[in-house]
Amino acid sequence: MSHNRPVGIDQIAAFDTVIDARSPSEFALDHLPGAINCPVLDDEERRIVGTIYKQRSAFEARRVGGAMVAANLARHLRERFHDQPADWRPLVYCWRGGLRSGSMVQWLRLVGWDAQQLAGGYKRFRGHVIAQIEAIAPQLPLRVLCGPTGSAKTALLHALSAQGAQVLDLEGLAVHKGSVLGKVPGTPQPSQKRFETQLAVQLQAFDLGRPVYVESESRKIGQISLPTPLLERLRASPCIEIVASPEARLDYLLRDYVYLGDDGPRLAETLGQLHGLQANETIARWQAWAVAGELRPLFAELMVLHYDPLYARSQNGNYQRLKEARRVEAASLDEAALVVLATGISSIP
Numbered sequence: 001m002s003h004n005r006p007v008g009i010d011q012i013a014a015f016d017t018v019i020d021a022r023s024p025s026e027f028a029l030d031h032l033p034g035a036i037n038c039p040v041l042d043d044e045e046r047r048i049v050g051t052i053y054k055q056r057s058a059f060e061a062r063r064v065g066g067a068m069v070a071a072n073l074a075r076h077l078r079e080r081f082h083d084q085p086a087d088w089r090p091l092v093y094c095w096r097g098g099l100r101s102g103s104m105v106q107w108l109r110l111v112g113w114d115a116q117q118l119a120g121g122y123k124r125f126r127g128h129v130i131a132q133i134e135a136i137a138p139q140l141p142l143r144v145l146c147g148p149t150g151s152a153k154t155a156l157l158h159a160l161s162a163q164g165a166q167v168l169d170l171e172g173l174a175v176h177k178g179s180v181l182g183k184v185p186g187t188p189q190p191s192q193k194r195f196e197t198q199l200a201v202q203l204q205a206f207d208l209g210r211p212v213y214v215e216s217e218s219r220k221i222g223q224i225s226l227p228t229p230l231l232e233r234l235r236a237s238p239c240i241e242i243v244a245s246p247e248a249r250l251d252y253l254l255r256d257y258v259y260l261g262d263d264g265p266r267l268a269e270t271l272g273q274l275h276g277l278q279a280n281e282t283i284a285r286w287q288a289w290a291v292a293g294e295l296r297p298l299f300a301e302l303m304v305l306h307y308d309p310l311y312a313r314s315q316n317g318n319y320q321r322l323k324e325a326r327r328v329e330a331a332s333l334d335e336a337a338l339v340v341l342a343t344g345i346s347s348i349p
Contacts, residue, residue, distance in 0.1 A: 004109060006119030007091060009128050015091035015116070021100045022122065030193035032093065032118075032125055033201050038076045040069045040100045069100075073107050086112060093118035093125070126193065129200045130227075136203040137229035142168075143348070144234060145215045146322055147242035149179055149307035150249030150299075152333040153215035155256075156242065159342035160213050166206055168214040173198050176222030177256075179307070180273055183222065185259055195224050213345070218314055235318050239325035240345055244333055246303065252333040253299045264291040278305065 012018060018035040020027050023046050027037040041049060045068045053061035084090075090108060092115060094100035101117050108115035118125070145153045154171055161167040175189045176182045190198070206212055214234065219226055226234070244252075260267050268287035275283060282305065289298040326348050330341055 004105065004116065006097060007116045008119055009125060012091060012118070015089050017088070017090045019090050019092045019104065020122075021092055021094045021104050026095065026122075029191045030126075030197050031122070033197065035093075036080075038080055038104070040072050040094075040104055041065065042072075045072075069103050073104060076104075077107070077111070081108075084113065087114075089114045089116070091116050091118055093121045095121050096123050097121035129193075129197050132200040132204060133196060133227050134229050136200075136206075136208075137227065137233050139208055140168075140203070140206070140230075140233050140237075141208060141211050142233060142237035143211045143213050143345075144237050144239045144319065145213060145242060145345075146239045146319065146325060147244070148249070148303070148311040150253040150256075150303060150333075151242040151244055151330075152249075152252050152256075152338060153242065155252075155333070155338055156342055156345070157213055157215060159338045160346060163339075163342055163346060165342075165346050166210055166212045168202060168206075168212050170199075170214065170217055170226065171221055173202070174221040174224040176224065178217060178221045181257060181260060181267070181270060183270070185262075189222050189224060192224060196227060199227070199230070211346075216319060218318070236320060239319055239322050240348060241322065241325040241327045242330055242341075243327050244330040246300075248330065248333045249303065250296070250300055253303070254295055257295070257299070260290075261293045261295050264293055267291075274306065 007015075012032070018032050020031045020035040020037045021040045022031075022037070023039050023041060023043045024037060025043045027035075027039075031037070045065070049061050049065040049068070052064055081088075090113060092101040092104045092108070097117055097120050101121060105115045105117045120127075145151075145156055147153055154169065154177070157167045157169050161169075171178050171182075173190075173195055175184050175187050177184070189195075216239070217226060217231075217234065219231055267290040271283060271286050271290055274286075278286075282301075286298055286301065289295070328341060328345060328348075330337060
């Protein structure tokens with residue numbers, strides 16, 4: 001068994017299991033890729049210990065906390081780790097690589113496993129994520145798919161990916177379609193940190209010698225902000241503009257947002273967010289259509305009055321190379337047409 005010495009981020013892959021010893025809420029916010037959560041203190045215990053530390057003393061907090069930690073470690077040994085072989089190598093981390101991961105490592109080593117502690121903990125890893133994004137984003141060979149809402153840009157990314165192209169699906173990572181109606185029902189967006197961790201993992205996997213297809217985005221996708229180095233690279237990269245008829249786009253939007261018809265009142269409430277951007281009577285008309293489940297006239301007007309003017313403003317201001325974009329005409333945006341379109345796009349040098 002090797003000595004107990006803090007391990008660097010570059011050595012993580014050498015371990016069988018990565019264990020996050022922080023509380024469940026810290027883990028939910030963000031964690032190392034592939035880590036499992038085995039808290040030495042849960043959220044309530046952590047709150048209790050913190051209060052004792054502030055109101056009484058550090059010693060008292062350690063005494064009470066120590067008993068909780070021992071009980072949790074005993075449970076993990078009985079339940080989570082009971083079937084691990086003698087040569088199991090776990091890597092443990094907490095927030096800064098301090099007491100929480102240290103106590104778990106000590107216990108696991110007493111059992112006989114070659115457990116190690118991640119130097120600097122999650123905090124160090126977080127710095128690594130930001131550094132990776134800052135280093136890789138400016139080198140990305142991006143091809144930016146542009147086109148107003150309803151041009152099937154996300155579906156095109158999926159079609160390109162299915163054909164073996166490299167794709168960066170930012171809306172997929174952000175769990176949001178990027179528009180006022182973009183919330184994905186039943187699935188919350190990840191935290192900003194979680195988004196950035198998953199982004200960094202994806203950036204590290206790209207072959208920078210081959211194009212990476214991405215769609216044009218504004219700075220925010222729902223509640224998520226794109227890191228500045230990536231946004232700057234997006235805005236400076238060559239563009240491919242999808243040109244589809246309003247009819248084809250409307251048909252695509254009605255397929256893509258079909259689930260919005262399931263909850264008219266909620267859709268009407270979301271449309272209320274456009275107050276101040278559209279006339280009151282326009283919004284009232286849209287809300288009435290929403291409640292009645294009349295999505296076709298609703299989306300037809302949203303395109304003309306909201307989405308298209310918004311697209312014209314944001315693209316012309318932000319995407320320097322849109323004027324020289326390669327234009328790709330799409331007569332239809334159904335599945336078969338998207339496959340053909342993707343083949344055409346990937347042949348553009």
